[in-house]
Each structure stands twice: as structure tokens, then as C-alpha cells.
Amino acid sequence: MVDVLPSILVVDDEPRSLESIERILSDSFEVHLAANVDEAEAILQREWIQVLLCDQRMPEMSGVEFTEKVRSEYPDIIRMIISGYTDSEDIIDAINKGGIYQYITKPWHPDELISKLNNAIELFRLQRENERLAVELKLKPDTLEQALIEKRQALKSRYDWDAGIVRSPDSCMNAICDTIRTVAAFDVNVLLMGESGTGKELCARALHYNSLRQDKVFVAENCGALPDELLESELFGHKRGAFTGAIEDRVGLFELANGGTIFLDEIGDTSPAFQVKLLRVLQENEIRPLGSNTRKPIDVRVIAATNRNLAEDVKNGKFRQDLYYRLATFEIELPPLRERKQDIAPLAIALLNEAMDQLGKRVKGISEEALRCFENYRWPGNVREMQNEIKRMLVLGQKDYLGSELVSPHILHATPEEEEADMALLTSIDGSLKQRIEKLEARIIKETLIRLRWNKTQASQELGLSRVGLRNKLERYGLERNDNIESIEETVA
Incomplete structure (x- = not known):
């Protein structure tokens, strides 16, 4: 169904x-x-x-x-x-x-x-699930308690550094996963750095679910999305009447996460005024809700993240040095996807599995040619951009596999590093004129065929060649369509 x-x-x-x-x-x-x-x-x-x-x-x-x-x-x-x-x-x-x-x-x-x-x-799904679990809890608490234990184990497994963070055997992420393994067990604050979409929240959850706080609450907040007053209310809570619109008491995320972990995303975008208040909370391990005179002790591990260079911001006076050192007891920098070429294929397969579960549509895999297009692209939006691209391809796909004909044009036309080297050869003093022209001709033919979904009739017309002439050039340059499928059967079995 x-x-x-x-x-x-x-x-x-x-x-x-x-x-x-x-x-x-x-x-x-x-x-x-x-x-x-x-x-x-x-x-x-x-x-x-x-x-x-x-x-x-x-x-x-x-x-x-x-x-x-x-x-x-x-x-x-x-x-x-x-x-x-x-x-x-x-x-x-x-x-x-x-x-x-x-x-x-x-x-x-x-x-x-x-x-x-x-x-x-x-x-929405979690709300409905929570309602169902609440009903089951009244009917059969013992069974539900066991189910809850199993869910916790599955959640921990999902964010395990070996299974939850998808990568290839020779990935540069291996060293980062080793660091997570080492740091997770120690109750220290961690600063995650990297571009948007590189998986900072995933690593934060891996740190939490592999720590001594794994059975406690994990909460997250994007600190760059709210003005100071609302951010303070979200994190520290407020009393009724603390400001216009505060019609009831509100418990802040720090209090909700007591005993667990709080993830503060985009911490580098906060104002100097808020930085002072957050520093006080970290120094004294207590919060004071807006409009209240009472301080509440807290025991929370803080994992912060930013896509900015906080060390440089400290030098420029844009970020408090004392807060930086409080947050960055340990620093972990996540590489962008363009520096993880070897991870693109396993990531694409994992994201395809997620997309199939979400959209209720099944395919057998991704063609190698589509994966090569992925590897040639720089992915400025990193994993999040790839996730959206694969969902798009899955929705549009009509075959048993996702081929290069489904890839977005801006990804399809990306210049791979190998071809950049070829273009460098064309302008260098090395190599004969014939070699340079042949490399350029092979590149143009290949890009045209991929763009036209390997329709040789259309390609020959667009290039001004006969079908025989095009076929001869394909044989000469060793160009052929690669429709081998990167199978996902083992992954989804």
C-alpha cells in the first residue's frame, strides 16, 4: 500500500x-x-x-x-x-x-x-504516536515499557558513530566519529563547527545518545532564528506578565533538559547582550526565568554549533572570548560534502532509503551515472541539499532505478575535478593541439549525451554530426552510457 x-x-x-x-x-x-x-x-x-x-x-x-x-x-x-x-x-x-x-x-x-x-x-507524527502510546500505557503498561526500552535502544543505534553517521570505509569522517566516541562519555561542552547542512545536529545527537545522559532529554534550539527576548523565553522560560503577550508561565528548554543535553544551533548569530546572559547560566549552572526573582539550578550538557569562524569573531570583537572558551571545551569541525567525495554514494543510498519510507514509493537503486553526477557537484547545501534532490528524483522517477535523466540540470552540468584538469591541459603548454582538441571534443559530446538522456539522434543533430559519425567518436573516445545500478537491496532487506 x-x-x-x-x-x-x-x-x-x-x-x-x-x-x-x-x-x-x-x-x-x-x-x-x-x-x-x-x-x-x-x-x-x-x-x-x-x-x-x-x-x-x-x-x-x-x-x-x-x-x-x-x-x-x-x-x-x-x-x-x-x-x-x-x-x-x-x-x-x-x-x-x-x-x-x-x-x-x-x-x-x-x-x-x-x-x-x-x-x-x-x-505531527510524534504527537499521534504519543497519543497512541498514552492509550496503550493505560491498557498494558508492562508491554509498553518494554517497547519504550526497545525504542530507546533503536534511537541510540540510529545515532551510533558507527551506524548512524553514514560514510564509506575510507571516509574522512572516520576520525570525527572516533572523536565522538572519545568525547561522548565525558561530561564536557562541545562546539561543532561546519557549513550549514553538514550534519551538526546529527553529531550532537550522537554525542548525547552515546553519553551517560542518553536516557535523559535532548532538546535543540536555533539561536539565530529569534530575537533576544523570545530566545531568552525559549531557553530560560518566563513568568506570566513578564512581557507583552506573556499570558501564562512558560518552562524554558534549559529546565526541560535538566539532567540531559541542550543543542544550541547557530550560536555565532546571537547578540552580545544575549551572550552575557548565556555566559552567566553556564558559569553558575542556574537560570532565572524572565519576570522571576527566583533562580533554578540546572544540570545540562551544552553542545553548541555554528557555521561561523568563532575564533575569528572573538578576535574581531563579535563574540565574547569567555563564552567561546566555555562552549569550546572540545571542538569538532565537520567537513563539507565536497570534501567527502567517497561518502556521496553511501549517503545517497541511505537518503534514498529514508525518502522511500517517507514517500511510500520503492525503487531498486541509483544508476552509477547519476552517482557520478553527484560526485562531480560541489553541494553548497551539503547533505540537506542532496536529501532534497533525491526526494525530487524519487517523485519524478518512473523506472526501477533513479537514472541521470532525473538529475537537476545545475547538478548535471557541474564540472568534475577530472575535467577541470583536462581544461587546464587545454590552456597549458604541454600536450599537442590534437590532444587538447580531442579532450575538449570528448567532454562536449559526453555532456550533450547526458543532457539529452543519451538520445543519440538528438545529440547528433545538435552537434551537427551524422549518427555514424557520432558512433565513431563514441568508440574513439571510449564513451558509453553507464546504467549500472547502485543496489540498495542489501540496505533495505
Whole structure:
């Protein structure tokens, strides 16, 4: 049985905005569009919606007011606000009244929006699972307790440095996994450094689930996504009336994570004022919620992450030196995907398995030619970008394997390092004119054939060759289509 796509309702009074969001999300989600609140309510009555993505500024009702209404009538739906305005009072109202999961500001990046929606879908699934487990707990607690133990073991295995972090036998990640193995057992703060999408949160979870705190809570917060007041409220909590919109007490993430681990992502984007408050918490191991005079002791391991060079920011006065040393008891730097060429094939297969489970669609593997295209690309978005590309290919694929004809054009046309070397040969003083021309000709023919899905008739027409002439050149240069499949049968067995 094929699972249906996750269902999302987008409410926005701007037609262009609706069209743009639908175009971006339609490959991964079942998207329902509403231009006003009445249309949205009609959809909610007849469709099973998992996530609501609502514009804040609408003529008949604000996004906060509508999410507040949805919260009372459809409490299971994950609610998100999207807005071109960053007024802190709007954000606070959205969090407290509408109970929103995310407040997304315009302009948004497609990959980031898809990632946040996927997280929302996962939260919806976990809520439903939690409700089911709560019912089972009342009926058969002994059985459920054993199931919970098994789930914990599976979770630990998922983030094990040997199994959870996918890599090849000769990967440069092996040394990092060895470091995780060593550091995880010691209760020290860790600073993870690397570009966005390199797997910093995955490593943070591996550190937690292989530590002495593995049976306690792991919580995460993106510190660069919220203004200071909201970030303080999220991390340290607040009392009712502490600020405009604080209509009830709120427990902060540090208190929730007491005894466990807190992951502070994008720590380098925090303001100097917040850095001072965080330093005090780390120095004294206690928090004071906003609006409260009472301090609460905490026992939390802090794992921070950044895509910035914090050491350089310290020199430039952009980041506090004392906080840096508090966070960076141990530093781990994660390499970008372009420096992990040998990991691309196993990563692609692992991500394909995840995509098949999420989308309910099965294939047998990925062609070697598609993987070569992956290896030739620099992946500026790293693993997250590859994850989205494979989902896209899986949705579009009509065969038993994912071939190069499904690869996005900007990846398909990427210049591999070997061909860059060939181009260097063309402009160097070494090699004859004939050798240089032949290398260039072979490259042009190969790129044309891949772009045209190896349709030799079209390729010969575009290149101005006869079919016989093209065939002769393919034989001369040893060019042939490689449709061997990188099998995933062992992986999914």
C-alpha cells in the first residue's frame, strides 16, 4: 500500500505567494490552497490536514487570530506563521495565542521552508504516536515499557558513530566519529563547527545518545532564528506578565533538559547582550526565568554549533572570548560534502532509503551515472541539499532505478575535478593541439549525451554530426552510457 503525501494547508491572500509556495512544495506534499479564512475553514472540514502554513497579515483576520481558532478546533494540526513582518509583538502573540510551531519570515529559502515543514510533519507524527502510546500505557503498561526500552535502544543505534553517521570505509569522517566516541562519555561542552547542512545536529545527537545522559532529554534550539527576548523565553522560560503577550508561565528548554543535553544551533548569530546572559547560566549552572526573582539550578550538557569562524569573531570583537572558551571545551569541525567525495554514494543510498519510507514509493537503486553526477557537484547545501534532490528524483522517477535523466540540470552540468584538469591541459603548454582538441571534443559530446538522456539522434543533430559519425567518436573516445545500478537491496532487506 502506498502512503499518501503529507497534507499541508497554505492560507495567503496574495495569489502569487500561493502559486510560488505550491510550485515549491507540490513535489513533497499534498498542498491545499486557500485565499481567505472561509476557504481555509471549508478545507479543514473536508480534508485531513497535518500542517497549517498561514500568512500573518490578511484583511479579514490575522494569521495569529486564525491559528488561535484552529488551535481550539483542530488542536492536532501543527500551526506555522509566515510573514514579511518581524514585529516582536506579532511573534509573541503567535507563540502564546496561536501556539505556533514556527514563525517564518519573508523572504524564505525553498530548502529551509521544506526542511521546516518536514520537521512539522514529523512533530505531527510524534504527537499521534504519543497519543497512541498514552492509550496503550493505560491498557498494558508492562508491554509498553518494554517497547519504550526497545525504542530507546533503536534511537541510540540510529545515532551510533558507527551506524548512524553514514560514510564509506575510507571516509574522512572516520576520525570525527572516533572523536565522538572519545568525547561522548565525558561530561564536557562541545562546539561543532561546519557549513550549514553538514550534519551538526546529527553529531550532537550522537554525542548525547552515546553519553551517560542518553536516557535523559535532548532538546535543540536555533539561536539565530529569534530575537533576544523570545530566545531568552525559549531557553530560560518566563513568568506570566513578564512581557507583552506573556499570558501564562512558560518552562524554558534549559529546565526541560535538566539532567540531559541542550543543542544550541547557530550560536555565532546571537547578540552580545544575549551572550552575557548565556555566559552567566553556564558559569553558575542556574537560570532565572524572565519576570522571576527566583533562580533554578540546572544540570545540562551544552553542545553548541555554528557555521561561523568563532575564533575569528572573538578576535574581531563579535563574540565574547569567555563564552567561546566555555562552549569550546572540545571542538569538532565537520567537513563539507565536497570534501567527502567517497561518502556521496553511501549517503545517497541511505537518503534514498529514508525518502522511500517517507514517500511510500520503492525503487531498486541509483544508476552509477547519476552517482557520478553527484560526485562531480560541489553541494553548497551539503547533505540537506542532496536529501532534497533525491526526494525530487524519487517523485519524478518512473523506472526501477533513479537514472541521470532525473538529475537537476545545475547538478548535471557541474564540472568534475577530472575535467577541470583536462581544461587546464587545454590552456597549458604541454600536450599537442590534437590532444587538447580531442579532450575538449570528448567532454562536449559526453555532456550533450547526458543532457539529452543519451538520445543519440538528438545529440547528433545538435552537434551537427551524422549518427555514424557520432558512433565513431563514441568508440574513439571510449564513451558509453553507464546504467549500472547502485543496489540498495542489501540496505533495505
